[in-house]
Amino acid sequence: MAELPTTAVEIAAAVRSGQVTAVEVLDAHLAAIDAREGEINAFNLVLADEARAAAAAVDARIAAGDDPGPLAGVPLALKDNLCTRGVPTTCSSRILEGWRPPYDATVVQRVAAAGAVAVGKTNLDEFAMGSSTENSAFGPTRNPRDTARVPGGSSGGSAAAVAAGFAPISLGSDTGGSIRQPAALCGVVGVKPTYGLVSRYGLVAFASSLDQIGPFSTTVADSALLLEAVAGHDPLDSTSIDQAAPSLLDVLDRGVEGLRIGLVTELMGEGIAPDVAARVRQAAAALEAAGATVGEVSVPATSYGLSAYYLIAPAEASSNLARYDGVRYGLRVDAPTTAEMNAATRTAGFGDEVKRRIMLGTYALSAGYYDAYYGKALKVRTLIMRDFEAAYEHFDLLLSPTSPTTAFRFGEKVDDPLSMYLNDICTIPTNLAGHPAMSVPFGAGADGMPVGVQLMAPALGEATMFRAAASLEAAAPSLEEAFA
Amino acid sequence: MSAVENLTHQPVEGEHFTITSEATGDVWEIVVGLEVHCELATATKLFCSCPNMFGDEPNTNVCPVCLGLPGSLPVLNRNVVELAMRLGRALHCSVEPSVFARKNYFYPDMPKDYQVSQFDRPINVDGWLDLPDGTRVGIERAHIEEDTGKNTHAGGSGRIHGADYSLVDYNRAGVPLVEIVGRPHIRHPEQAKTYIDELRAILLATGASDAKMEEGSLRVDANVSVRRVGDPELGRRCEIKNLNSLRSLGRAIEYEARRQVDLLESGEVVKQETRHWDEGAGRTRPGRSKEEAEDYRYFQEPDLVPLDPGADWIAAIDGAMPALPAARRDTLAAAAGVAPTETAVVVAVQRDLDQLALAAIAAGGDGSRVLLHVEHNLAVEGAESLDPAHFAQLVTMEVAGQLTATQAKTVLGDMLESGKAPDAIAAERGFEAMDSSELEGIVDGIIAESPDEWADYCGGDDKRRGKLQGFFVGKVMKATKGQADGKAVNAILDARRTAAG
Numbered sequence: 001m002a003e004l005p006t007t008a009v010e011i012a013a014a015v016r017s018g019q020v021t022a023v024e025v026l027d028a029h030l031a032a033i034d035a036r037e038g039e040i041n042a043f044n045l046v047l048a049d050e051a052r053a054a055a056a057a058v059d060a061r062i063a064a065g066d067d068p069g070p071l072a073g074v075p076l077a078l079k080d081n082l083c084t085r086g087v088p089t090t091c092s093s094r095i096l097e098g099w100r101p102p103y104d105a106t107v108v109q110r111v112a113a114a115g116a117v118a119v120g121k122t123n124l125d126e127f128a129m130g131s132s133t134e135n136s137a138f139g140p141t142r143n144p145r146d147t148a149r150v151p152g153g154s155s156g157g158s159a160a161a162v163a164a165g166f167a168p169i170s171l172g173s174d175t176g177g178s179i180r181q182p183a184a185l186c187g188v189v190g191v192k193p194t195y196g197l198v199s200r201y202g203l204v205a206f207a208s209s210l211d212q213i214g215p216f217s218t219t220v221a222d223s224a225l226l227l228e229a230v231a232g233h234d235p236l237d238s239t240s241i242d243q244a245a246p247s248l249l250d251v252l253d254r255g256v257e258g259l260r261i262g263l264v265t266e267l268m269g270e271g272i273a274p275d276v277a278a279r280v281r282q283a284a285a286a287l288e289a290a291g292a293t294v295g296e297v298s299v300p301a302t303s304y305g306l307s308a309y310y311l312i313a314p315a316e317a318s319s320n321l322a323r324y325d326g327v328r329y330g331l332r333v334d335a336p337t338t339a340e341m342n343a344a345t346r347t348a349g350f351g352d353e354v355k356r357r358i359m360l361g362t363y364a365l366s367a368g369y370y371d372a373y374y375g376k377a378l379k380v381r382t383l384i385m386r387d388f389e390a391a392y393e394h395f396d397l398l399l400s401p402t403s404p405t406t407a408f409r410f411g412e413k414v415d416d417p418l419s420m421y422l423n424d425i426c427t428i429p430t431n432l433a434g435h436p437a438m439s440v441p442f443g444a445g446a447d448g449m450p451v452g453v454q455l456m457a458p459a460l461g462e463a464t465m466f467r468a469a470a471s472l473e474a475a476a477p478s479l480e481e482a483f484a
Numbered sequence: 485m486s487a488v489e490n491l492t493h494q495p496v497e498g499e500h501f502t503i504t505s506e507a508t509g510d511v512w513e514i515v516v517g518l519e520v521h522c523e524l525a526t527a528t529k530l531f532c533s534c535p536n537m538f539g540d541e542p543n544t545n546v547c548p549v550c551l552g553l554p555g556s557l558p559v560l561n562r563n564v565v566e567l568a569m570r571l572g573r574a575l576h577c578s579v580e581p582s583v584f585a586r587k588n589y590f591y592p593d594m595p596k597d598y599q600v601s602q603f604d605r606p607i608n609v610d611g612w613l614d615l616p617d618g619t620r621v622g623i624e625r626a627h628i629e630e631d632t633g634k635n636t637h638a639g640g641s642g643r644i645h646g647a648d649y650s651l652v653d654y655n656r657a658g659v660p661l662v663e664i665v666g667r668p669h670i671r672h673p674e675q676a677k678t679y680i681d682e683l684r685a686i687l688l689a690t691g692a693s694d695a696k697m698e699e700g701s702l703r704v705d706a707n708v709s710v711r712r713v714g715d716p717e718l719g720r721r722c723e724i725k726n727l728n729s730l731r732s733l734g735r736a737i738e739y740e741a742r743r744q745v746d747l748l749e750s751g752e753v754v755k756q757e758t759r760h761w762d763e764g765a766g767r768t769r770p771g772r773s774k775e776e777a778e779d780y781r782y783f784q785e786p787d788l789v790p791l792d793p794g795a796d797w798i799a800a801i802d803g804a805m806p807a808l809p810a811a812r813r814d815t816l817a818a819a820a821g822v823a824p825t826e827t828a829v830v831v832a833v834q835r836d837l838d839q840l841a842l843a844a845i846a847a848g849g850d851g852s853r854v855l856l857h858v859e860h861n862l863a864v865e866g867a868e869s870l871d872p873a874h875f876a877q878l879v880t881m882e883v884a885g886q887l888t889a890t891q892a893k894t895v896l897g898d899m900l901e902s903g904k905a906p907d908a909i910a911a912e913r914g915f916e917a918m919d920s921s922e923l924e925g926i927v928d929g930i931i932a933e934s935p936d937e938w939a940d941y942c943g944g945d946d947k948r949r950g951k952l953q954g955f956f957v958g959k960v961m962k963a964t965k966g967q968a969d970g971k972a973v974n975a976i977l978d979a980r981r982t983a984a985g
Binding site for chain 2: 081082083089091096099101102103105200201202203204205207208209235236237238239315316318319322323325327328329337338339342362365366367370374
């Protein structure tokens with residue numbers, strides 16, 4: 001048997017042209033899962049049987065002369081907060097025990113319609129709240145590059161699945177960095193699109209005004225391919241932007257000649273590990289060498305991003321997670337009265353971090369505190385948007401580290417919420433602004449673990465962002481290349 | 485003994501209803517503001533395409549969105565906005581750019597444990613509603629929100645506390661509501677009922693709602709407080725819930741006002757609280773006690789975008805606005821030459837007979853006579869299909885003395901049945917005008933036939949005379965086969981008695 005293609009672009013091309021079958025491709029990935037999943041724990045659920053049926057259906061369509069679509073036969077992993085019809089969707093929480101959604105998320109429908117083969121539901125920090133996947137009720141996911149370290153989070157399972165070769169692409173969700181940070185820590189590409197570019201219908205909500213679904217992949221082109229397949233207006237999501245999916249694959253080879261790229265001062269100073277900062281400067285130099293103009297730019301309000309985020313996101317979460325009350329679905333812990341049943345169910349069903357954020361958010365919205373907390377956070381959000389707008393008057397894209405450090409070890413931060421929250425200091429501002437951003441692997445840090453650099457763009461600036469990402473990918477040092 | 489029993493309440497004609505304390509002589513007035521929830525008559529729910537249907541099998545009109553399943557998202561029903569704006573404009577509100585907000589509280593009939601409503605930026609603000617008696621009741625706001633499901637508690641008292649188990653029907657969850665918040669401009673229990681009647685007429689005229697109190701598509705909460713007449717400050721209010729009929733509304737307001745006066749008169753204070761009306765016991769009772777006021781933690785609904793219907797849409801709604809009750813009363817009153825507050829005018833519009841009355845007046849019918857028939861003789865099905873020209877002719881014959889009032893009523897009944905013209909019916913029935921000398925002759929003949937009764941009639945007391953008047957009129961009617969005008973007969977009898985005395 002000829003060597004199988006490994007990237008999504010190659011797999012789809014080979015399956016569509018009949019060079020390989022979807023079943024062959026799937027079997028290779030299921031074998032990889034068999035070999036290492038016990039050690040990695042990327043999945044809450046592997047859908048081997050369903051995937052085999054889907055792959056066989058793709059092959060049948062090829063045999064019948066049909067085109068199954070741009071993701072023909074491409075194995076794909078889904079974060080377990082994306083609703084899948086008839087298949088348990090847990091958000092890595094005990095509270096959703098036994099719940100099977102009666103419907104598919106829009107993105108799940110779209111990847112299936114494009115010919116992709118879903119291989120499983122990936123692990124996450126409970127309800128996407130966390131930066132290490134340690135907050136999963138089903139045990140942490142381990143970083144495939146070093147299993148003593150975290151994969152990042154909250155989409156740690158989706159990042160690890162791609163990094164471990166369990167699937168060439170996966171979908172995650174990003175509320176404050178939950179795609180980009182694990183992508184950086186696992187050494188893969190991860191994209192948070194413009195808010196509203198990808199439908200949130202069927203994504204179990206954490207913080208509705210910040211949540212956005214996006215791709216993971218090993219190559220920039222694969223993320224472009226997957227984003228093209230899932231983006232575009234959805235009448236079921238009122239916040240979905242009324243326009244077609246952008247063309248991304250077509251622009252990847254256009255280079256960065258003439259692009260103005262700003263290195264964000266506030267995201268390069270205190271709290272950023274020197275080796276990570278050095279890789280980001282190296283990336284800036286690489287972009288400059290490729291023809292871009294690189295300068296430093298101050299985006300002052302980003303310094304308040306973390307504080308604003310930890311009021312806005314928990315506030316929305318406290319409301320979004322109210323429905324898990326034991327009445328209609330999921331866990332129910334019986335008690336004499338309805339109110340006591342609600343409380344007993346939520347006490348048993350939610351983990352500590354989820355409870356912490358529900359309490360934070362409830363407090364921030366409370367009468368007498370609203371103006372001082374939630375209200376003020378909304379003002380900061382407006383300021384951040386204004387500061388970004390000012391920066392984008394002079395720059396096409398912005399550049400920063402994705403995460404302040406490389407992957408840390410298990411237990412290192414889990415008992416110190418504030419230091420865990422600081423992981424997202426570079427990624428949060430774009431969620432607050434609703435802008436697109438992505439993490440591109442760019443060599444290793446002093447510990448040999450991957451470093452990701454973050455590219456940020458104004459709303460709907462994905463095409464320009466992907467051009468720069470392709471340039472960075474071409475210039476990136478290998479992981480083995482020693483840190484200078 | 486309760487002080488309430490020492491109070492007498494004195495309904496005053498017009499807009500005020502006061503309670504006078506016998507102990508202190510203080511006069512108290514009632515201040516009422518009504519909050520009305522009405523279900524909009526859309527085909528589908530507020531945020532999904534499930535049918536908006538009353539009375540179906542429980543939990544059949546549901547989907548992931550109205551069940552609030554994880555991951556589901558709301559999409560605003562355009563028709564809800566249309567109907568809400570129609571209602572708002574009919575209430576003279578300004579339609580503003582608005583936003584939706586989440587009202588957070590836990591209750592099992594609420595699938596998301598928050599209600600999507602409008603809070604600080606409602607769609608309709610600052611309007612008014614004119615009552616038939618001329619009172620203008622301010623409308624603070626009329627905003628859009630979603631309805632909850634319905635709980636049925638088995639065992640215990642029928643309330644959630646102490647129930648053996650509870651069943652929840654989510655068919656109603658997500659049904660579109662408009663909450664109409666009236667200002668505290670109502671001063672009388674009857675006025676509160678009239679306000680609801682008038683609001684109902686507007687809801688029906690605009691097609692916004694079927695407004696059925698008995699099916700719960702129109703629900704009324706009353707904020708009731710009392711104050712000494714002349715006191716500019718509002719008293720502390722109680723919100724009365726569970727008002728399932730207009731009768732309950734009137735009774736509950738009256739009871740609650742007396743309860744509050746009782747408390748204040750005995751030196752106690754009124755606790756601001758929610759109270760439930762118990763129709764059987766005829767009293768209000770405190771709702772479930774809460775240690776603190778509920779904190780709903782309102783914030784803007786992030787799953788929906790701000791709503792700005794724009795000037796064109798509002799103009800289209802204004803352009804298509806049907807004639808509303810107050811305007812219809814004005815038109816009819818002007819045509820009939822009477823005040824719009826006349827009962828007959830109010831009744832004509834209530835019964836949808838104002839178009840008929842206007843047409844009859846336009847065809848030459850006397851306005852007052854037309855309204856008199858509409859008020860007293862046309863409370864029947866099919867009245868609106870009466871031929872206005874025939875109606876006008878009937879009234880004209882009556883005014884000309886060709887028909888007595890009694891005959892006219894009979895002819896009108898026949899007209900409704902046969903559709904024939906009044907002159908033809910009068911001829912068939914042998915209703916001919918009787919001149920007064922002929923009638924006088926008949927009356928005199930009957931007096932001569934009954935000298936004892938006549939003597940009694942002339943000399944007896946009022947009571948006796950009243951009885952004998954009936955005796956004589958009856959005889960005249962018998963003699964004239966009912967064609968005599970009762971009033972004319974009375975006048976002749978009176979004249980003869982005066983002459984005899």
